[in-house]
Amino acid sequence: MKLVTAVVKPHMWEEVRQALETLGVKGLTVSEVSGSGRQKGHTEVYRGAEYDVSLVPKVRLEVVAHDDDLEDILRVMVTAARTGRIGDGKIWVTPVERVIRVRTGELDDDAI
Amino acid sequence: MKLVTAVVKPHMWEEVRQALETLGVKGLTVSEVSGSGRQKGHTEVYRGAEYDVSLVPKVRLEVVAHDDDLEDILRVMVTAARTGRIGDGKIWVTPVERVIRVRTGELDDDAI
Amino acid sequence: MKLVTAVVKPHMWEEVRQALETLGVKGLTVSEVSGSGRQKGHTEVYRGAEYDVSLVPKVRLEVVAHDDDLEDILRVMVTAARTGRIGDGKIWVTPVERVIRVRTGELDDDAI
Amino acid sequence: MTTHPLTVALDSGDTAWLLVSAALVLLMAPGLALFYGGMVRAKSVLNMMMMTVGALGVVIVAWTLVGYSLAFGDDVGGGLIGNPVQYLGLESLVRPDADGTFGIPTILFAVFQGLFCVITGALISGAIADRAKFGAWLVFVTVWTLVVYAPVAHWVFDVSSGSHVGGWLVNRVGLVDFAGGTAVEICSGASALAVALVVGRRVGFGKEPMRPHNLTLVMIGAGLLWFGWFGFNAGSALASGHKAAVVFAATLLAGAAGILGWLGVERVRDGHATSLGAASGAVAGLVAITPSCGSVTPVGALLMGVVAGAVCAWAVGLKYRFGYDDSLDVVGVHLVGGLVGTLGIGLIASAAAPTAVAGLFYGGGLGQLGRQTLGVFGRPRLRVHRLGRARARR
Amino acid sequence: MTTHPLTVALDSGDTAWLLVSAALVLLMAPGLALFYGGMVRAKSVLNMMMMTVGALGVVIVAWTLVGYSLAFGDDVGGGLIGNPVQYLGLESLVRPDADGTFGIPTILFAVFQGLFCVITGALISGAIADRAKFGAWLVFVTVWTLVVYAPVAHWVFDVSSGSHVGGWLVNRVGLVDFAGGTAVEICSGASALAVALVVGRRVGFGKEPMRPHNLTLVMIGAGLLWFGWFGFNAGSALASGHKAAVVFAATLLAGAAGILGWLGVERVRDGHATSLGAASGAVAGLVAITPSCGSVTPVGALLMGVVAGAVCAWAVGLKYRFGYDDSLDVVGVHLVGGLVGTLGIGLIASAAAPTAVAGLFYGGGLGQLGRQTLGVFGRPRLRVHRLGRARARR
Amino acid sequence: MTTHPLTVALDSGDTAWLLVSAALVLLMAPGLALFYGGMVRAKSVLNMMMMTVGALGVVIVAWTLVGYSLAFGDDVGGGLIGNPVQYLGLESLVRPDADGTFGIPTILFAVFQGLFCVITGALISGAIADRAKFGAWLVFVTVWTLVVYAPVAHWVFDVSSGSHVGGWLVNRVGLVDFAGGTAVEICSGASALAVALVVGRRVGFGKEPMRPHNLTLVMIGAGLLWFGWFGFNAGSALASGHKAAVVFAATLLAGAAGILGWLGVERVRDGHATSLGAASGAVAGLVAITPSCGSVTPVGALLMGVVAGAVCAWAVGLKYRFGYDDSLDVVGVHLVGGLVGTLGIGLIASAAAPTAVAGLFYGGGLGQLGRQTLGVFGRPRLRVHRLGRARARR
Ligand SMILES: Nc1ncnc2c1ncn2[C@@H]1O[C@H](COP(=O)(O)OP(=O)(O)O)[C@@H](O)[C@H]1O
C-alpha cells in the first residue's frame, strides 16, 4: 500500500477529488497548507510599510491507495491538478506498512 | 521506528491522547484536516440556494513510535477512537528512517 | 529520495526556511499544527473556571529531498530551529518512492 | 378618547431623547447576541445569536398585539394584570390624541417598553446556550412574554396612573426600581435559573472544556450593550433633563467601576485579569445600577459598580458548586447583580438624587432597605415554587 | 438671501433628533459594509467593504460640490433637475440665516440627504460583489450620484417648496413615499439589476459554491443597519414628535415581522431557519416599511414586514431562474422589497397614520393604489430602456 | 451654591443632544479597541483591547474623584490647574441647582468631558502595542490623567468662566480649538511619542513583519469611531442648533475627504489602495477637523480632510526613518493630523463659520495663524524637555 501526498493549488483540489471519484477512489484527507518554491509570494503594503509574504496557499491531499491503483491515481491527479503555470505543486509517494479502519478494525487492503 | 498517522473524528482526539498517555506515549502532533469517504457531507442552504459541503471535519494525529510499541499504540488508538459509526477514520503506518530531537540533537530511538 | 518532516516552534520556521535557502533548497510545504510532549501547555481561566490547554502551537515543515542533500538539510534544520528550551520539536525522515512535478510531469529526482 | 389640549404638551427634546433611547435599546439586541455568541463554543455561535434575533421577532409581535395592553392596560384581576384588549395591536396609539400622559408620544413609550421585554427575554437564552431548539425557544419566549414578563411589568412599571393597582410594587410597597432591576434583571436571572434547571445540563458539563470561542466578539457585544444601556437607563427618565443626566452619569460610573471590581477579584484569585472579566465586570456594574441609577450620587454609583463587579465575579462560580448549568452565567450576573443593585438602594441611596430616597448609610434608616427587600422577595418565592412543581413532573 | 426672522424658529429638539438621525445613517455605511462583507467569500471581503467606504468618500464630495444643488436647487429643465450651482459647495448654508425652511438647520438637512445618497449608492455594490474593480466602481458611483440619484431625489424628496416642479412624483402624481422607497430602495435595486446585467456573471456562477464566509459579520452588519434605519426613516420626519414616533414604531415592527416572514418561508421550503435568513428578513421588512412607515398602523407595519420577508425570501431565488448574477440579492431584497412597500401603501395605508391616506383594505378605494403604481412604473421603464442600449453597445 | 433661577434654563433639546453625544463618545472606546485590536498581531489583540477597556475603568474613576475638579475647578497656581477638591466625587453636581451655566445639566458636562479624557488616554496605548504590561498601563494612564490631561484640559476647555485664567490658551492666546485638537489629538500624539521612546521598540521591530491581523475589525472600529466622533465634535457645541449642525457637516465631510486623501497617496506611492488606508484616512480627516470643525466652510472641511489624509499617509512612514517604534502610528495620525487641523485654522478658517475667525486664505491675514502656532508650540516643548530627562535617566 502507498500513501500519495499531493500539494496543489487551492482551487484545484475539487477537480482532483472528482477525478479520483471517477476511478472509484472516494477516501481522502484534505488539509490547508502553505508552500514555498519557484512560485513567488506577494507583497502587501500597510501604511506604507511593505511586507513580503513568501508563502503561497496550497491544499494537501492524502490518499492511501492499493499498490495496483497507484499509477492510475497518479495519472488522474496530475491531469486534474495541472494548470501549466508555476506553482502547480508536487505529488510524492511513500510506502505504507499497515492500514486500519477504525470503525471495523479491518486491516490493510481491506481497510482502504 | 514508525510513523503512525490517525485521522479521527474531531471530538475523539482527546480520548486518543489520554489513551496514549496510559501507555506512556506523550509526544504527538495534532492538526485539523477535512476528510471525504463513505461518510456523507451535509447540505447548507443560504437564501434558498443549496450548497453541498462534501468534506467532513477530522483531526489528524501523528505519532513517531518505537517499533516495539507499535502494536500497543495501534490497539489503544483503535479502541479509543471507535464510535462504531461511519466516519470513524483511518490509521496508517509508514516506516521512519531517522528521528532527531531538535533541542538536544539526540538521534533515532533516543529522540522519540 | 526522502521526506523530511520537522515540527518546530512557530516563530522558528522562518529561520529554518532561510537556512534551507542557503543550501539552495527552496521548495517546502508549511502547515500549522499543535503538539503535545514534554513541553507543558497552559491554563486559561474564564469567569473563575480553569481550562487546561494541553496543546502547544507548532509549525510543521515538509521537504522532499535528494538522498545526497539529506545530511546537510538535517544539519541546518537542527541548528536553525534550536532554542535549547523544551519544546524545540522533532524531525523525522521517511523514504519516498516517487515524486512528480504536476506542472511538467517531471519525475523523481528531476521533480524535486 | 377625545382630543384634549394635553397633546400640545409633547416636548420635542424629550421626544428626541426617547426616540434615541428606544433605538439604543434595540441595539442592545445585537449587542447581546454578540456578547453571548462570543462566549459559547464555535459550533454554537449562530444558534446563540439566532435565539436573540428570534426573540426580537416574536416578542415584538406578541407585545404589539396584546403584551403592551397586559402590562399597561387598566387593572384586571385586582391589579394582577392589565386589560389585554385595551390597546390591541397598538392601533389606538397611532392618532396624536393618544398622547399626553407624558411629554412624549405614547406609541413611543409602548415600543420602548416592548424593547425592554425583548432584552429581558433574550437574556434568558444565555442560560440554555448550546442545548436549546430554536423552535422550542420561540414558543417559550412568546409564552414567557405574556405570562411572566407582562404581569411583572404591570406591577413595576405601570405607575403612570394613580388609580392603577398595577404598579403596586412601586405605588404600594414603595420599591425603588428605576429602570428595571426587578422586572428586567432579577426576572431574567430567576427565569434563567428556572429554565436551566428544567432543561438540564449540557452534555459534558463540568468535564469537557467549554471555552468561549471569540473574546473579540464578546468585547464588541459588551461595547454595544453599554452604549445601549444609556438608552435603557437614562431613557427610563422619559424626559431629557437633569434626572436623565444624573442617571446617565451613574450608568457610566457603575460600568467603569464594575470593570475594576471584577478585574480586582480576578487579579487576587486567578493571578491575572482577563478580557472576559473586563467585559463581564462592566455588565455586572450596569446590571446593578439599573434599578439604582436614579437614587445614588456619583460616588454611590462607583461603589455600586465595584461591589457588583466583585460579587458577580465570585457568584459565577456558584454554578459549579450547586451543579446547575447556567451556561453563560445569567444567574451569576443578572440575578445576583440585580439583587446587589436593588437591595443596595436600601443602603446607599442618597436623598440628593432624583428619587429622593435615603438609604441606611446616607442617614435614611432601615425603612427603604425593608421596602426593597419586600419588593424583591415577594415574587421569586412564587416562581421557585412553580419551578419545584415543574421539576417534579419530569 | 437676507436674514429673516424665521431663523429663530430652529427647534433644539428637532435639531437634536436630526443630528442623531444623520449620525445613524452614517453608521449604516459600516453596517452595510459588514452585512455585505460577511456574505461574500473570504477572499472578497476587503474589496466588498472598500466599495462601501469608497462610495462614502466620493459620494459625499460629489454631493457637497453639486449633488445637493442638483437635487434640491430650483427647477431647471422643467423640473427635471435642480440648479447645479445654487448651493455650490454648500457654502451658502454655513451662515445661520440659511436656516428657516424647517425647524432644523438647512446644512444638516443637506448632509442628511447626502448620506441617503451614500447608502443608496453603496447598496448597488452588492450586485457586483467579487468582480468589480475599485477604481471603476468609484467612477461609476460618482457619475451615478449626479446622473441617476440626484434627479430621482429631485422628483421625490424636493417637496419643500410648492413652486418647485421637482418633487412632481409627490406633488403632482400624489405618490406617497415617506423615506425613499422609490428614490432609495427601488432605485438602488433597479440600478443593481442594470449593473449586474452590464457587468455580467461571476466566473463559476451557478457552478462553484459561493457560500457566505462569515455569518457573524452579517449579523453585526444587520444590527447596525437596523439601528441606523431608525435615523433613516424616523429622521425623515425632520422633526421630533408624534410623526417620528409612529414612523419609529413602524420601523421596529416591520423589521421584527420581516424576520418571522423570511424564517417562515425557510422553515417550510428548506426545513430549517438560518441566521442569514433572519438577517435578510429584517432587512426586507425594513426596506418595505421605508416608503410606508408614515402610512400604516402598527398592525399594518407587522403585515408589511411579514409579507416583505416572505416575498423577498422567495424572490432571491429568481436570479437562478433568470440567469442574472445579482451576487448579494440587491434586486431580490431592495427592488422587490421596495415594490412591496410602495405598492402596499395602496392596499393597507390607514387614514389614521401621519400621511393620512387610506388604502384599498382600509376603505380608501383604488385611488392611492393607482397613484403608487404610477409613481413606481414611470421611471424604471426609462432606465431599462437605457440599459438595453448600453448592453447593445458592448 | 443656592438655588438660582437659571436652573429653569435647561433646554430639553440641548440636553438630549448632549446625552446622545456623551453616549457616542463612550462608544468610541470599543471603537478604538477594535480599530487598534485589528491592527496588531493576532497574539496581542486581547491585550490591546484590554488597554482601552482598562483605561476606561481607571480614568473614569480618577476623573470622577478629582480629575474634573483639576480641569474645571477654580484656578489654583495662577491658572495652572483647577481646585482639586471643588467638585470632589462630583457629589455637588447631583442636585438640580448645580445646573445653569449652560443649557445642559452640569453633571452631564462633567461626564462628557471625562469621556474625552478616556479616549485621549486610550489613544496613547496604540504607541506601545505588543509590549505594555496591563498593570503598568493602568498606573500610567491614571497618573497621566491627573498630571498631564487635567492641566491641559484646564488651559483649553475651561473657558466657561471669564474670571478663570485656566482656559488661557483660548481666553488669552486666542487659540481656536473647537473640540480638542490640542488637548486631545496633539496631547495624545505627543504623549504617545514620549511613551514610545521611553518604552523602547518591540523585539523584532523593523525586521520581523508585524502585519495587522484582522482588517475587518479595523473597519468595524473605524466605523464606530466615526459615528462616535459626531458626538465628540458636534457635542462640543454643548447645544443643539445651527453651530452643532455646521460642526456635524464638517465632521462628515472631512472624514470622507480624508479617505480620498490617504487612498490617493497609496495609489500613487504603492500602486493600489488598501482598506487599512481607507480606515486610516477617515481617522486622519477626523483628527484634523476636531479643532477646526467650527471654523471652516464645507469646502474648507473637504480641504482639511484631504490634506490631513495625504499628509498622515506620508507621516506614518517617518517612524522607520527616525527609528522610534510607534506601533500603531499614534504620532503619524494624531500628532500630525492634530497639527494639520490646528494650524490649518490659521489658513482656511472662514469668518462665516461659527467661530467667526478668518484665516490667511480667507482674507484674515497672518494673525490667527500666529495665534494657532503659539497655542500649539508652547506646550510640546515642555513635554519634550521632560522626556529628554526621562530618557537620560534610563
Ligand atoms: N521539495 C519540496 N518539498 C515539499 N514541498 C515542495 C517542494 N517543492 C515544492 N513543494 C510544494 O509545491 C508547491 C509548488 O512548487 P513551485 O516550485 O512553486 O512550483 P512548481 O512545482 O510548478 O515548479 C510549493 O508551493 C510547495 O508547497
Ligand SMILES: Nc1ncnc2c1ncn2[C@@H]1O[C@H](COP(=O)(O)OP(=O)(O)O)[C@@H](O)[C@H]1O
Ligand atoms: N483512502 C484514504 N486515504 C486517506 N484518508 C482516508 C481514506 N479513506 C478514508 N480516509 C479518511 O478517513 C475518514 C473516514 O472515512 P469514511 O470512509 O468516511 O468512514 P469509515 O472509515 O468509517 O469507513 C475520511 O473522512 C478521510 O479523512
Ligand SMILES: Nc1ncnc2c1ncn2[C@@H]1O[C@H](COP(=O)(O)OP(=O)(O)O)[C@@H](O)[C@H]1O
Ligand atoms: N513521538 C512524537 N510523535 C510526533 N510528534 C512528536 C513526538 N514527540 C514530540 N513531538 C512533537 O514535538 C514537539 C516538541 O516535543 P516536546 O517533547 O515538547 O519537546 P522536546 O522535543 O524539546 O523534548 C511536540 O509539541 C510535538 O509536536
